[in-house]
Amino acid sequence: xxxxxxxxxxxxxxxxxxxxxxxxxxxxxxxxxxxxxxxxxxxxxxxxxxxxxxxxxxxxxxxxxxxxxxxxxxxxxxxxxxxxxxxxxxxxxxxxxxxxxxxxxxxxxxxxxxxxxxxxxxxxxxxxxxxxxxxxxxxxxxxxxxxxxxxxxxxxxxxxxxxxxxxxxxxxxxxxxxxxxxxxxxxxxxxxxxxxxxxxxxxxxxxxxxxxxxxxxxxxxxxxxxxxxxxxxxxxxxxxxxxxxxxxxxxxxxxxxxxxxxxxxxxxxxxxxxxxxxxxxxxxxxxxxxxxxxxxxxxxxxxxxxxx
Amino acid sequence: xxxxxxxxxxxxxxxxxxxxxxxxxxxxxxxxxxxxxxxxxxxxxxxxxxxxxxxxxxxxxxxxxxxxxxxxxxxxxxxxxxxxxxxxxxxxxxxxxxxxxxxxxxxxxxxxxxxxxxxxxxxxxxxxxxxxxxxxxxxxxxxxxxxxxxxxxxxxxxxxxxxxxxxxxxxxxxxxxxxxxxxxxxxxxxxxxxxxxxxxxxxxxxxxxxxxxxxxxxxxxxxxxxxxxxxxxxxxxxxxxxxxxxxxxxxxxxxxxxxxxxxxxxxxxxxxxxxxxxxxxxxxxxxxxxxxxxxxxxxxxxxxxxxxxxxxxxxxxxxxxxxxxxxxxxxxxxxxxxxxxxxxxxxxxxxxxxxxxxxxxxxxxxxxxxxxxxxxxxxxxxxxxxxxxxxxxxxxxxxxxxxxxxxxxxxxxxxxxxxxxxxxxxxxxxxxxxxxxxxxxxxxxxxxxxxxxxxxxxxxxxxxxxxxxxxxxxxxxxxxxxxxxxxxxxxxxxxxxxxxxxxxxxxxxxxxxxxxxxxxxxxxxxxxxxxxxxxxxxxxxxxxxxxxxxxxxxxxxxxxxxxxxxxxxxxxxxxxxxxxxxxxxxxxxxxxxxxxxxxxxxxxxxxxxxxxxxxxxxxxxxxxxxxxxxxxxxxxxxxxxxxxxxxxxxxxxxxxxxx
Numbered sequence: 027x028x029x030x031x032x033x034x035x036x037x038x039x040x041x042x043x044x045x046x047x048x049x050x051x052x053x054x055x056x057x058x059x060x061x062x063x064x065x066x067x068x069x070x071x072x073x074x075x076x077x078x079x080x081x082x083x084x085x086x087x088x089x090x091x092x093x094x095x096x097x098x099x100x101x102x103x104x105x106x107x108x109x110x111x112x113x114x115x116x117x118x119x120x121x122x123x124x125x126x127x128x129x130x131x132x133x134x135x136x137x138x139x140x141x142x143x144x145x146x147x148x149x150x151x152x153x154x155x156x157x158x159x160x161x162x163x164x165x166x167x168x169x170x171x172x173x174x175x176x177x178x179x180x181x182x183x184x185x186x187x188x189x190x191x192x193x194x195x196x197x198x199x200x201x202x203x204x205x206x207x208x209x210x211x212x213x214x215x216x217x218x219x220x221x222x223x224x225x226x227x228x229x230x231x232x233x234x235x236x237x238x239x240x241x242x243x244x245x246x247x248x249x250x251x252x253x254x255x256x257x258x259x260x261x262x263x264x265x266x267x268x269x270x271x272x273x274x275x276x277x278x279x280x281x282x283x284x285x286x287x288x289x290x291x292x293x294x295x296x297x298x299x300x301x302x303x304x305x306x307x308x309x310x311x312x313x314x315x316x317x318x319x320x321x322x323x324x325x326x327x328x329x330x331x332x333x334x
Numbered sequence: 335x336x337x338x339x340x341x342x343x344x345x346x347x348x349x350x351x352x353x354x355x356x357x358x359x360x361x362x363x364x365x366x367x368x369x370x371x372x373x374x375x376x377x378x379x380x381x382x383x384x385x386x387x388x389x390x391x392x393x394x395x396x397x398x399x400x401x402x403x404x405x406x407x408x409x410x411x412x413x414x415x416x417x418x419x420x421x422x423x424x425x426x427x428x429x430x431x432x433x434x435x436x437x438x439x440x441x442x443x444x445x446x447x448x449x450x451x452x453x454x455x456x457x458x459x460x461x462x463x464x465x466x467x468x469x470x471x472x473x474x475x476x477x478x479x480x481x482x483x484x485x486x487x488x489x490x491x492x493x494x495x496x497x498x499x500x501x502x503x504x505x506x507x508x509x510x511x512x513x514x515x516x517x518x519x520x521x522x523x524x525x526x527x528x529x530x531x532x533x534x535x536x537x538x539x540x541x542x543x544x545x546x547x548x549x550x551x552x553x554x555x556x557x558x559x560x561x562x563x564x565x566x567x568x569x570x571x572x573x574x575x576x577x578x579x580x581x582x583x584x585x586x587x588x589x590x591x592x593x594x595x596x597x598x599x600x601x602x603x604x605x606x607x608x609x610x611x612x613x614x615x616x617x618x619x620x621x622x623x624x625x626x627x628x629x630x631x632x633x634x635x636x637x638x639x640x641x642x643x644x645x646x647x648x649x650x651x652x653x654x655x656x657x658x659x660x661x662x663x664x665x666x667x668x669x670x671x672x673x674x675x676x677x678x679x680x681x682x683x684x685x686x687x688x689x690x691x692x693x694x695x696x697x698x699x700x701x702x703x704x705x706x707x708x709x710x711x712x713x714x715x716x717x718x719x720x721x722x723x724x725x726x727x728x729x730x731x732x733x734x735x736x737x738x739x740x741x742x743x744x745x746x747x748x749x750x751x752x753x754x755x756x757x758x759x760x761x762x763x764x765x766x767x768x769x770x771x772x773x774x775x776x777x778x779x780x781x782x783x784x785x786x787x788x789x790x791x792x793x794x795x796x797x798x799x800x801x802x803x804x805x806x807x808x809x810x811x812x813x814x815x816x817x818x819x820x821x822x823x824x825x826x827x828x829x830x831x832x833x834x835x836x837x838x839x840x841x842x843x844x845x846x847x848x849x850x851x852x853x854x855x856x857x858x859x860x861x862x863x864x865x866x867x868x869x870x871x872x873x874x875x876x877x878x879x880x881x882x883x884x885x886x887x888x889x890x891x892x893x894x895x896x897x898x899x900x901x902x903x904x905x906x907x908x909x910x911x912x913x914x915x916x917x918x919x920x921x922x923x924x925x926x927x928x929x930x931x932x933x934x935x936x937x938x939x940x941x942x943x944x945x946x947x948x949x950x951x952x953x954x955x956x957x958x959x960x961x962x963x964x965x966x967x968x969x970x971x972x973x974x975x976x977x978x979x980x981x982x983x984x985x986x987x988x989x990x991x992x993x
Contacts, residue, residue: 231447234403238442239462239598240435243427249461250450257452329582330451 031322038314045310046099046303050092053299082300095303104308105300107293113304116289120273123196124285127278128270130198130205135212136263143220143259144252150225159221162214174207174280191282204281208274212266219262223255230254257328264320268313348419350606350638351377351400355413358392358399360406369395371662372413377606377638382629384641384653384670386685388907389878392662393642394443397608400640401438402430418605436466439604439637441628443611445591449583455594456579459563459601466602468562494557494565495529497576502553503534507541516541526576527557527565563597570597571627588771589620596628600635607632610642617770617934618978625652644907646689647937648980650674658682688912725758726895726928727782727815732756732791734777751777753952754791759896759945764922764929766939766960768975769949775932778949779900782930783817784808795896813843816889820901822881826873832859832884833869839891858887862917879910886917890925900932915942937979940964948972 070078079085083094098105104113146155165173181203182190192200227233228251236250237243273287282288286305293301325331358370370392377383385393398404400415402422415422417437422430434440442448450458495503503524507517520541524534531554538546557565560579567575570593583591592612599607612628613621629652632639643649649656650670657667658679666679677683734752752774759765767775780786782793784800792799795811803811816839819825826835836858840851856866862883873881882902889897899918903911919942921927931943939946940960947957948971956969967973 229405231442231444232450234405235440235442235448235595235598236450236458236461238401238403238434238440239465240431240433240602241461241465242431245461245465249453254450254452328452330584 031318034318034321038311038318041314042307042310046096046307047092049303049306050095050299051088053302054088054091056297056299095300099304099307104304107298107301113301116301117286117305117308120284120286120289123283124271124273124278124287126196127201127205127208127274127283127285128267130201131208131212131270132263132267134205135209135216135266138209139213139216140220140252140256140259143217144224144247144255146217147221147224147228147255148247150221155221158217162217165210165214170207170211171276171280173210174204174277177203177207178280192284193282194284196284201283204274204277204283207280208270208277212263216259216262220255220259223258224251227251227254257324260327261320261324264316264323267320268316271312271316272309348379349376349416350379350381350418351375351640352416353396353400353413354416356396356399356410356415357412358395358404358408359411360408362407368411369408369662370399373659373662373664375657375664377640379605380633380636380638381655382632382639382641382653383655383657384643384649385657385659386643386646386649387659388644388909390661391659393659394610396659397610397640397642400608401434401440403440435462435604436602437604437606439599439602439607441592441595441599441607441609441612443614445588445595445616448595449586449591451583454580454582455567455586456560456563459566459579459594459598460559462598462601463559463562468602493531493554494527494562495524495531495534495554496557496561497526497564499553499555500524500526503538503549506549506553507538507543510543512541512543525565525568527561527563528568529565530554566597566601567594569631570594570600571623572597588616589624592616592620592624593627596624596631600631600637603635604637606638606640608640608642611644612641613648614644618936619770619974621648621980622978645980646674646685646908651980658685684909688908724761726761726796727759727930728794728797729758729778729782730756730792730794732778732781732793733789734774734781734786735789750952752781752788755947755949755952755954756791757947757954757957759928759930761895761928762922762926763944764931764942766931766933766943766946767949768933768936768939768946770934770975772951773949774952775949776900779817779898779930779932783815783898784811809843813892814894815896815898816892816894817898817900818882818885818889818902820904822878822885822905823873825885826881828873830873831869832871832873832876835873835884836869836888836891839888843892845892854891858890861890861921862887877910878906879913882906882910882914883917886914886921890921893925894927896928896930898930898932901934902931903938904933904935911938918942936975948975 076085083091086094095105102114104117107113107116142158146152146158149155178190181187188203189195189200192204233246233250236246241249271286273285273290275287275291277283278285278287279291286309290302290305293305353373353375356370356373356375357368359366359368361367373392373396375383375385375396385396387393395404395408398408399410400417400422402425404410410423413423417433420429422433449455500521504517504521507520508514512520520537523529523537523540529537531550534550534554535546538549543549563579564575567579572578572590572593578586578590583594586594596612599609609628613624616624625648628639639653641649641653650673653670655667656670656673658665658673658681660679660681666673666677666682673682674686677686731754732752733750733754736749736751738747738749755774755778757765757767767778769775777786781788784793784803788801792801794800795815798811800808800811830838833852833855836855837851840846840854845851846854855869859866859868864880864883864887868876868880868884873884876884882905885902886897902918903914906914915938918929922929929942931939933939943960945957946960946963947954948963948969949955950971956963956967956972963972964976967976
């Protein structure tokens with residue numbers, strides 16, 4: 027296990043280098059001059075522009091810029107945004123909001139998805155099962171911004187149950203609607219996955235043996251059917267964790283949530299190379315670590331898995 | 335055999351299980367299928383009964399109906415099931431749950447799939463104890479007051495030795511100056527969670543201790559559930575039970591898992607144990623020890639046993655009473671010996687004639703009586719026509735080493751699956767490669783087929799080393815040697831029609847045009863005795879025996895010289911097995927084929943092979959003609975294998991029942 031974790035951590039180095047290089051190159055190749063854009067209509071005096079270019083190392087060749095960036099990163103310096111705030115500070119402000127939203131989303135999609143999926147799997151072919159199969163199909167098929175806007179208009183504007191946007195007021199009450207919207211698609215996937223594995227496990231030989239031992243139906247369902255069915259479901263939820271922590275650009279945009287997704291989006295529209303690269307790099311690390319945790323969790327869930 | 339610990343309510347004259355006129359049906363897309371049709375069955379306390387029948391005869395359905403575990407759409411449509419006088423048909427869910435485990439235990443068929451892979455063995459057994467209210471701690475409390483009376487009961491009380499008690503006892507032995515050897519012996523004899531106080535007294539006295547009774551009374555004070563689990567596993571014959579209980583199913587071999595399942599089925603001391611093909615998935619030697627153990631254990635506990643099996647020899651050997659089922663009905667029942675000696679129903683007669691274990695025994699006893707046995711064999715190929723001793727396959731010092739990954743880099747180990755084996759197959763004869771699972775016989779077969787690269791050694795086919803063949807030559811070689819595999823359900827592509835399945839090798843090797851190929855397919859189907867109308871059908875519409883015939887037809891398509899039969903009949907019912915074996919014999923006589931027959935079933939070997947190689951741990955430990963191996967085995971291992979053929983203790987005359 028320790029060897030496996032160590033090897034996986036080592037594997038993260040090339041992934042990290044590759045990802046940052048790729049992102050850096052893409053931002054570098056973006057058309058337009060960010061410094062010129064800073065000056066707006068009137069333009070900056072050439073001396074100032076030159077000074078800014080030197081400050082952000084924009085006058086150096088690409089690889090040198092990348093090298094300088096990496097060196098700074100290793101010393102914990104995520105760079106400065108054009109508005110002269112350290113990117114690390116921007117992240118520190120935005121990330122907790124994203125984490126809150128991600129946590130709420132995860133709880134909603136897991137509890138609802140596994141609960142409904144378990145019931146549908148036990149009563150496979152019944153009315154409950156068929157109804158939720160149709161609902162889940164709709165949730166998967168409809169793009170998230172449609173669900174987002176529809177929810178916002180219905181619950182936020184028409185009914186007024188929850189605030190329509192979040193803004194600077196980040197709380198459980200304001201985040202609940204975005205979390206439900208964000209959870210909708212994954213809820214549908216988790217439901218379907220749970221339903222299928224539960225239905226499959228229910229007829230497994232070892233479940234029949236457990237019943238023959240004289241266990242109550244409830245215990246057979248919990249300990250032998252649900253427990254075994256959770257293995258693929260948890261894997262799916264795990265990959266979702268990484269995606270959610272990476273910020274939901276669309277949902278955060280609709281509800282104006284000051285999270286990582288919004289930060290990234292505004293940085294892209296402003297051509298802010300250091301911010302884009304730093305935020306993305308941070309997200310790559312978050313994603314890699316959450317993936318590693320999921321893989322290790324997998325071994326806990328399924329004792330047959332041996333890491334070597 | 336102590337039966338005095340059976341519950342007091344037991345009246346030997348009163349049936350424990352009384353099934354009358356039972357009907358079970360399944361609803362399928364094609365309508366209602368009757369699986370059990372008016373079955374009567376009676377089991378008395380402590381009795382052992384075996385239901386024999388082929389797959390689809392309804393024997394498992396009958397057993398599952400008794401504990402209300404019918405799969406899917408199965409429902410009881412008529413009749414009654416009485417257990418200990420109580421009606422079970424229409425009983426409430428709670429009543430049934432109360433009955434399961436506590437009164438009726440189940441040992442299921444396939445040990446590989448019947449344990450939950452995500453829970454430790456001990457957890458799964460403890461669960462059975464808890465669900466059935468066998469809380470060893472609580473009972474200990476209740477028993478504290480009544481100690482004096484219980485002390486002298488031989489067994490049956492739940493006052494078992496705990497792990498702490500064992501340590502204290504051993505310490506006491508050492509303190510009393512008992513020799514270290516005797517202490518070690520006592521340590522091995524004292525089973526945590528299984529040894530009762532009275533037994534402990536005996537063991538201590540044997541170790542040379544005088545005040546054994548007082549010591550036992552002080553230290554044998556009951557076991558915790560964890561200790562009891564270890565005790566149950568030890569009773570089921572699992573060594574090092576305390577450690578084993580903490581392991582997961584995937585760390586167990588098939589035989590060990592079956593022992594765990596037996597421990598589970600007997601955990602709450604049921605009065606009836608249903609053993610559904612308890613050993614059909616296991617090697618013969620393992621099968622024998624497990625059945626022996628199951629027999630003594632149930633006899634000691636006074637439990638009645640209902641065996642479900644397809645092996646008549648096994649059934650007759652393990653049960654006093656036989657019930658033969660055919661197409662959902664009981665066609666014959668009676669004392670085991672009587673049915674074997676004088677089967678009355680035509681189906682039973684065919685079954686008795688075909689059972690390989692019995693056929694093998696018959697030959698054995700005929701030999702002893704000095705009778706010529708040729709007519710007893712399915713129809714042994716006349717090897718007279720091919721007397722010239724040229725070997726079509728010649729294997730020399732064949733070795734295969736697999737690399738097994740370790741838990742960390744650089745700790746991988748080598749595993750020698752096949753270790754320097756040499757044998758040869760004479761043209762037109764059958765060589766059987768016999769061994770238990772893991773003996774390397776299938777690995778050897780794959781190397782002979784050229785599907786696996788040998789680590790060392792050579793496989794010569796008609797004088798040419800096949801490992802040196804490349805490209806076109808290797809392709810041409812494949813035409814001359816063809817395989818038939820064990821599982822007829824897995825070895826046919828479900829998306830291919832029968833025609834396409836048999837025609838594929840012809841097309842791949844560009845034999846003839848479409849018309850000629852179709853003619854050949856018809857010819858092949860005819861050869862394996864299947865109607866040519868079968869061509870348009872798909873594997874899922876065929877029975878296991880029919881599928882295996884298709885597999886044989888496909889193997890024959892290219893007119894090979896050698897066919898490698900890797901457990902080709904092991905998955906088939908006895909009657910079907912006999913048919914396929916006869917077919918193989920006929921084809922050999924007709925086409926002069928050579929067979930390399932891989933099997934774990936010595937009984938079948940007797941019927942088909944000319945020469946036998948016995949493999950163990952990757953090596954050939956003994957080889958010789960079939961008669962020599964069976965009549966005068968030299969190796970202990972071979973003798974064990976032979977002794978493990980079910981029916982060894984049965985006394986059947988050399989007469990041949992009309993087949």
